[in-house]
Amino acid sequence: MIEDVTLRGDERILITRTDRIGDLVLTTPVFAALKHSFPNLRVDALVSSYASSVLQNNPHIDNLLLYDSDNHKGLHSTVGKNKYDLVILVYPRPRLAWLAFRVGIPIRIGTAFRWYSFLHTHQIHQHRSKVEKHELEYNLELLNPLGLRPGKIFPKIYLSKTETEAADALLRLYNLNQDDLKIIIHPGGGRSSLRWPEEKFGELAALLKQRFSARIIITGDENEKRFSEKVLQFLNQQAVDLTGKLNLRQLAAMISGADLVVTNSTGPLHLAAALGVRTVGLFCPIKTASPVRWGPYGPGHVVLVPPIGSCRCSVEKCRRGNCMDLIKVEDAYQGAELILKEAQAGAKI
Structure with missing residues (x-):
């Protein structure tokens, strides 16, 4: 030994x-x-x-x-x-x-x-x-x-004052101010998990905009513009589209000023959790992509998974084509509503 x-x-x-x-x-x-x-x-x-x-x-x-x-x-x-x-x-x-x-x-x-x-x-x-x-x-x-067996330690991202001020300045160019309710929609995702359909992201964004008077910010990298464009269609192009316009640090600074991030199992989900921003995370039921292992770490987040029970599919081959469309927009809305109402009541992570 x-x-x-x-x-x-x-x-x-x-x-x-x-x-x-x-x-x-x-x-x-x-x-x-x-x-x-x-x-x-x-x-x-x-x-x-x-x-x-x-x-x-x-x-x-x-x-x-x-x-x-x-x-x-x-x-x-x-x-x-x-x-x-x-x-x-x-x-x-x-x-x-x-x-x-x-x-x-x-x-x-x-x-x-x-x-x-x-x-x-x-x-x-x-x-x-x-x-x-x-x-x-x-x-x-x-x-x-x-000999180290640390207790619960949360992930953390360290932003400079200059970075957060630059993000605030960018939002002011789009007529967003400190008091606006800001929701980031990130419809893309990596190769390790299935994605929620971008049309459903669009429906959810429209509901949140209407019922909470929220300002919607759409993010993603250059290769994800097609996803953002579909989301924008549901918002009559009335959103701040930053797809392909931010590097990783700028994205993190933007996330840090948001009230909510809605996304798939992807890097920005973990950036948000590490910055103390609550999330609605959309996860597929494939075991290796499970939120048990990959969910946002920390309190106050909402995780949704398709209601199909046991799954033996792989990311490359889903027997249903994409079971992620079984997650209802209304369920995602209820998760977002819970977070936003707690935030409005002054609850923070």
């Missing part, structure tokens, strides 16, 4: 999480737990360039390394020169496990049950595909060999 690691408190630690936005947001508690317990650790993060700005301004991270799969030799050199004492492979990938072994990082913490797990000096026995807990909690389990 491998013994737990006793830290001096001044080690150099590398944490790898090289996938997408939401995944990295849900890893921020790992950095926080380490620095809260040992403030003098040097904690670096190896992340994808796509998601790296999630960690901008984060006080628990000393240095960011960007993962470039096409420049493995350069990464090998950088990681080797930094002489890390310990690596935590949050996102398991054989190439990174092999890199950590090759450069001689003495303590390598990762999950068990993979063909390359022999490269890990400390193996955490977890089957994330069983969906027995939240992704954030799976991430924190990787700290167990260090």
Whole structure:
């Protein structure tokens, strides 16, 4: 049996999480737990360039390394020169496990049950595909060999005053002010889950606009314009369409000033939760995409799943075509109404 690691408190630690936005947001508690317990650790993060700005301004991270799969030799050199004492492979990938072994990082913490797990000096026995807990909690389990078993730690995004002021200034250009009820509709989504039909997002947005006099803000990346255009049709083009106009930090700043975010299981959902903004999250029933593992972390959110019971489909092949259309607009509206009425009564996360 491998013994737990006793830290001096001044080690150099590398944490790898090289996938997408939401995944990295849900890893921020790992950095926080380490620095809260040992403030003098040097904690670096190896992340994808796509998601790296999630960690901008984060006080628990000393240095960011960007993962470039096409420049493995350069990464090998950088990681080797930094002489890390310990690596935590949050996102398991054989190439990174092999890199950590090759450069001689003495303590390598990762999950068990993979063909390359022999490269890990400390193996955490977890089957994330069983969906027995939240992704954030799976991430924190990787700290167990260090004798750390932190309690509930929420994900957090750190925005600067300049960033939030810039978002406010942008909204003023669209004649939105501080007192307006602002609802962000983000109809797009990644490849790991099915999406609620954009027509239903449009119907919901129209209801919220009518019944709450809400100002609707539509967001998405450049490739999601077709979704936003369909939502706009239900609003007679009367919404603030920021699709393709914001980078990740600007999107986060925009979200921080919203009263509600409605979206699928996607990165902006986790950005909102990490910023203390309540969400209505639309999730598919596929087990690996379950809100048990991937839902917004924290209190006050509403999660909706199609009422179909057990599901053995995959994201690539849904037997019903797309069961997400079984989530009724009225159910989504009732979830939004609950959040907005509590907000109007002064309730906050």
